[in-house]
Amino acid sequence: MTALDICQKARVAVGDAKHTTYSDYECMTALQSALDMLVTSCDEFFSPALVKEAELELEDDRAALPEDFRSVVSVQCYTGLMESNYETGPFSREYRFENSQIVSPESPVLLTYRYRPERLTALEDEIDVPEYFELPLARITAALLQGNFELAQTVSDKAAQTSKVQRWENVATKKLWGGYNPNA
Amino acid sequence: MPKTINDAGAVIRMRVNDRDKINYTDEEIVADVATACRYLSQVLIARKSPEMIVTEDVVDYAAIPENFHSFVGQWPVWREGPVFRTSTGANAVTVRYWATRGQGLSSLTDVIPFDEIYFDAIVTAACMLLLNRDEFDTSKEQSILQALEALMPGGGKS
Numbered sequence: 001m002t003a004l005d006i007c008q009k010a011r012v013a014v015g016d017a018k019h020t021t022y023s024d025y026e027c028m029t030a031l032q033s034a035l036d037m038l039v040t041s042c043d044e045f046f047s048p049a050l051v052k053e054a055e056l057e058l059e060d061d062r063a064a065l066p067e068d069f070r071s072v073v074s075v076q077c078y079t080g081l082m083e084s085n086y087e088t089g090p091f092s093r094e095y096r097f098e099n100s101q102i103v104s105p106e107s108p109v110l111l112t113y114r115y116r117p118e119r120l121t122a123l124e125d126e127i128d129v130p131e132y133f134e135l136p137l138a139r140i141t142a143a144l145l146q147g148n149f150e151l152a153q154t155v156s157d158k159a160a161q162t163s164k165v166q167r168w169e170n171v172a173t174k175k176l177w178g179g180y181n182p183n184a
Numbered sequence: 185m186p187k188t189i190n191d192a193g194a195v196i197r198m199r200v201n202d203r204d205k206i207n208y209t210d211e212e213i214v215a216d217v218a219t220a221c222r223y224l225s226q227v228l229i230a231r232k233s234p235e236m237i238v239t240e241d242v243v244d245y246a247a248i249p250e251n252f253h254s255f256v257g258q259w260p261v262w263r264e265g266p267v268f269r270t271s272t273g274a275n276a277v278t279v280r281y282w283a284t285r286g287q288g289l290s291s292l293t294d295v296i297p298f299d300e301i302y303f304d305a306i307v308t309a310a311c312m313l314l315l316n317r318d319e320f321d322t323s324k325e326q327s328i329l330q331a332l333e334a335l336m337p338g339g340g341k342s
Contacts, residue, residue, distance in 0.1 A: 020232040023257030023280065 001134050004123040006031055009138035014145050022145055024123060032120050034140035037152060038133065039116060041160035043071070049130055049163040052115045058107035065100050068115040072097070077106040133159060187300060189217045190292040192307050199311045208314055210292055217296070220309035221286030224302055229253050229282045231338040235299070238283040241276035242268045253282040305332045 007027040008017075016022050042050050051073055056063040075082045075095050082104065085094040095104035102111065117128045127137070136159035143152035193213045197203050228236050237256055240249070246268045255261070259279045261270045270277050285297040296306060312325040333339055 018232075018234050019256070019280075020234055020237070021257060023255070023259050025259050026257050 001127050001129075001131065002123070003028060003031055003120050003125045003127060006034075006127065006134065006137050006141055007123065009135070010141035010145060013138060013142035026145065027141065028120060028123065030141045030144040031137070033144055034137050034152065034156070035117055035120070035127070035129075037140060037156045038129075038137065038159060039070070041153075041156040042163065043114065045157065045160040045164060047160045047163045049133070049160075050114055050117070051112060053110060053112050055108050055110050056102060058102070058104060058109065061105055061107075062098075062101050062103055063107075063109075065097070065102055066111075066113070066115070068118065069100070069111075070114045070116045073112040073114060075102070075104075075112075076110040077104075077108075082106065082109065130163070132163065186295045187303055188292065189214055189289065189294050189296060192217050192296060192303065192310065193292060195307050196310050196314065199307065200314050207318070212314065212317075213310065214290060214292060214294075216310040216313040217306060218286050218289035219313060220306045221289065221297060222284060223309055224298060224306060225253075225284035225286055227333060228336075228338070229284070233338050236282050236285075237280050239278060239280050241278050242270065243276050244268070244270045244273050249283070250287055251283040251285065253284050256280040256282060302336065305329060305336065308332060 007024070010027060010030070011017050011019070011022065014022070039050065041047075052066075052068075054066050056065075075084075077093060079093060082093050082095050084096055085091065086096050090096050090104050092105055095102055095106070095109065097103070102109065115128075118125070120127070129137070136155055139155045140152045140159075143149075143155060193210065196213055196217075197205070197208070200208065202208050225236065236253075238249075238251070242261055248263060248266055248268060252263075257280075259277060260272060261268055261277050261279050263269070268279075288294075289297075296303070298306065308325055308329045312322045312329065315322050315325065
């Protein structure tokens with residue numbers, strides 16, 4: 001999905017498909033705020049959306065973190081899950097972060113992290129989020145264009161919560177009388 | 185074929201009963217058609233008619249165009265007296281603004297700067313101004329103009 005797709009949907013929602021009330025600059029500013037808002041909501045509700053993996057080769061026990069790194073989910077080496085050590089380490093199978101670098105004696109490591117979608121500069125820019133965020137993003141953008149921050153926050157929070165539900169649906173089977181069987 | 189002020193003048197003279205050019209001069213008719221055009225611009229801008237939007241690249245301290253009315257929405261550009269100011273300096277920002285029409289109309293051969301659907305509204309408004317100069321009752325023209333304005337694009341709920 002591109003920024004233009006979202007802006008067009010937001011314009012329709014606020015009755016401005018004719019482009020006579022809001023400028024593209026306003027729409028893009030609102031969309032960037034909507035994206036930031038949604039990223040924060042995803043953090044608050046521990047959403048599994050907006051997560052990526054990267055394999056990092058460490059040289060002299062260090063490697064730069066990916067540009068879009070926001071926060072860590074897990075770090076693994078070939079022997080399994082690694083733990084953080086900010087006091088005495090990092091020793092074997094341990095790591096720590098120093099500003100925008102990861103420090104560890106292990107290499108390579110598999111970093112699973114929450115990412116920040118790239119900042120938007122033009123209407124043609126692709127937005128690097130799952131497809132199911134398209135409609136919520138348009139609704140948040142529309143609410144922000146109209147100055148309704150409360151509605152924007154509500155939609156953002158609900159979208160983050162729903163993204164969690166969708167992920168659970170994929171991993172569990174439905175029970176006969178409703179709900180999910182987590183052990184299946 | 186675009187209409188000229190001369191085309192409007194022919195209809196106007198019929199309406200105000202001056203086919204022999206005895207009461208009103210051509211200069212008066214040109215001036216009143218120009219006023220009618222500028223009036224129509226304001227009406228169409230007030231109802232956000234998209235045809236009145238103009239796109240232009242502006243840099244910091246660029247002169248405000250003569251036909252500038254107001255911005256369409258917000259931009260990283262603002263007006264300071266006779267110039268545009270931007271936060272981007274010499275990098276041009278493409279802005280969209282509402283532009284009036286009807287400046288510089290001075291001759292019978294000038295083209296009326298509107299689509300033909302607005303021709304009758306312009307003629308009626310000009311007739312009102314001419315008849316008003318002679319202190320005629322213009323209430324009929326006023327109601328015709330109101331009816332025409334209501335039927336123009338954007339006038340109703342469309």
